[in-house]
Amino acid sequence: MLLLELLLVAGSFVVSPEIAGAAALPIDGSMDNIRALGQVLYTRYVFLFRGAGAVLLVAMIGAIVLTLRHKPNVKRQNPLDQVGRKPSEAVKVVKVKSGQGL
Numbered sequence: 001m002l003l004l005e006l007l008l009v010a011g012s013f014v015v016s017p018e019i020a021g022a023a024a025l026p027i028d029g030s031m032d033n034i035r036a037l038g039q040v041l042y043t044r045y046v047f048l049f050r051g052a053g054a055v056l057l058v059a060m061i062g063a064i065v066l067t068l069r070h071k072p073n074v075k076r077q078n079p080l081d082q083v084g085r086k087p088s089e090a091v092k093v094v095k096v097k098s099g100q101g102l
Contacts, residue, residue: 001058008051 031039041049 005051005054005058008047008054
């Protein structure tokens with residue numbers, strides 16, 4: 001994955017001179033800022049934009065993998081046992097006399 005990202009970054013520098021040599025984008029005064037920013041991002045800097053997205057995706061997956069640890073001494077829930085239990089197994093009714101503890 002890292003090699004693919006490096007190739008994307010290297011490829012964007014090879015492609016960038018062609019795009020930089022192209023005519024300027026037709027951004028006039030009637031276009032609002034968000035539309036102009038989107039037009040620049042998705043035409044001139046599309047490879048760098050995608051590369052940054054790939055780097056963020058790999059970082060997110062790496063953070064999840066690094067923090068996911070299974071500890072052997074931790075009790076885990078078993079949903080099938082919880083759903084399949086009977087009320088007689090779950091509740092124990094104890095009659096306590098008034099004034100006495102358990």
